[in-house]
Amino acid sequence: MEKKYLNFGLVIFLVAANMRISIIMLSPILTKVAAALNLSSAVMGSLTSIPLLCFALLSIFVAPLGNILGSKRSLNLALGLIIVANLFRVYSPTLLILGTLLCGIGITFLNVLIPAAILEWKPKEALKLNGLYTASNSFFCALTGGVASPLAQMLGWKLTLQLSAIPAVLAMILWNLYVTKNQPSQSEPGPKSSQLQNFVLVLKRPEIWLLALYMGLQSVAFYALTTWLPTVISAAGFSANQAGLLFAFFQIVGFPVSYIAASFLKSKQRYYGVTVALIFCFTLGSLLLVYLPNFVGVVLACIALGFGVACTFTISMSLISILSKERNETNLISGMVQTIGYLLASLGPTLFGYFKTNAGWNHSLWFLTITMLIWGLIGLILGRFINWQKH
Structure with a gap:
């Protein structure tokens, strides 16, 4: 029986908080970090690309590993990597790169395994x-x-980056308290020998390939x-501060x-309705930036675009x-979909910038519209x- 003082929703909320904090915390203070550690432009660029490469290249391998380890140990491993990385990556350029890599690996585990953990513990x-x-x-x-940025000014950039470990520590504590006191609603994954067979079955399903493209194209837009x-x-025509506020x-x-x-997925009519509405959101957002670039x-x-990427x-x-037809498939589908999705996502910023360089921002925004x-x-x-009918 679930303990009332510690529900699964709170645990998932805190675990999921760690999916991007380690990456986002670094971006606004990257120039401070670069100056303090004497980083080259190439190293600075790698710090933003390393996590995305981890998502693209490792998701497919995380999936079967997650099935073998089970959700408890897998999420502990992910959170542990994030904690260690954030505590120690501030001390040298080498540790910064290694720590960013470990953050990328840990977040890759979270990306792939959280949907499976939800299905295992609270499928309904x-x-x-x-x-x-x-x-x-x-x-x-x-x-x-x-x-x-304000924290870095008050506390220094090192302590600011180390603070990124706190949500992971809290999430690990609550996750272990929860799984110790409660039982999953579905059984743990099957034996190791079934992994290859399950993966082959997943590859044969056309809807999974469609979902991979679906995930990939929305990731292109987001990134x-x-x-x-x-x-x-x-x-x-907006100032840098105004642009920053509008971006936030x-x-x-x-x-x-x-x-x-997610509630829009409860019926066929809702799903089709929200799909059309989201096409409208992306088209409207792009057209406003092209034809009405005032406040x-x-x-x-x-x-419109914020609603679009979130939905x-x-x-x-x-x-x-x-x-996912069964619990064993969830990690495999998640890994495959996110591997293809993030590989496509890595093309998004490049193509958007390419169209700007060769034809201007309007063409980049039309590229976004056509993609969506x-x-x-x-x-x-x-x-x-x-x-x-299943839902």
């Missing part, structure tokens, strides 16, 4: 909990981005916007919608659980493979 509440953990991700991204949106806003607004507006987005237009664009991520992660139109078409096709 999977949609709500998927919304909760993606909302946690959005909230802590915005919060961390806002407090990192293109998080990389370039402040620059696009500045190019419209873009991130925070997604927090409430992240939580409710009102940019604010409305940030709202699409929540729905993508929820579909991993929905399309294709995403919407794949989403509509994907809806045909969902067993709606």
Whole structure:
């Protein structure tokens, strides 16, 4: 029986808080870190690309490992890597790179394994909990981005980065308290010998390949916007401070919608309706930045695009659980989908910047619109493979 003072939702909220804090905390203070450690431009660039490469290259391997270890040990390993990395990466350039790599590996585990842990412990509440953990991700991204620079000024950049370990410590404590006092609703994964067979079966399902493209295209939009949106806003005539505030607004507006987005998957009609609505959001946001780049237009664009990226991520992660026929498949599907998704995501900022260099920001925004139109078409096709009566 679940203890009332420690519910699973709170545990997942704190575990999910660690999915991006270690990355976001570094970005606003990167120039301070670079000056203190005498980092080259190449090293500075690698610090932002290492985690994304981990997501793209390691997710497929994390999946079977997670099935072998089980959710308790897997999440402890992930949180432990994040704690160690954040405590020790501040002392030298080598440790900074190694620590960033360990953060990337730990977060890769969280990316892949949280949907499976939810399905294992609370399968009947999977949609709500998927919304909760993606909302946690959005909230802590915005919060961390806002407090990192002021904290670095007050406490110094080293202590600021080390503070990133605190949410992981709290999450590990609560996770172990919960799993010690409660039992999963579904059994642990099967024997090691079944992993290859399960993976082959997953590869044969066309809806999983569609979901991988669905995840990948929404990731293209997310990473293109998080990389370039402040620059696009500045190019419209706003100051750097104004662009930063509007970018923070873009991130925070997604927090409430992240939580409710999963509820749109409770019926076929809702799913198709929200897919069309999200296509409209991305198209509207892009067109406002192209044709109405004044204050009102940019604010409305940030709202539309913020809603869009938050909803699409929540729905993508929820579909991993929905399309899993059994507990054993969840990690494998999550690993495959996120491997392809993040490989595509790595192209987003590059292509967005390429179109700007060769044709201007308007063409970059049209690239974003076309990408999400294709995403919407794949989403509509994907809806045909969902067993709606199951939910």
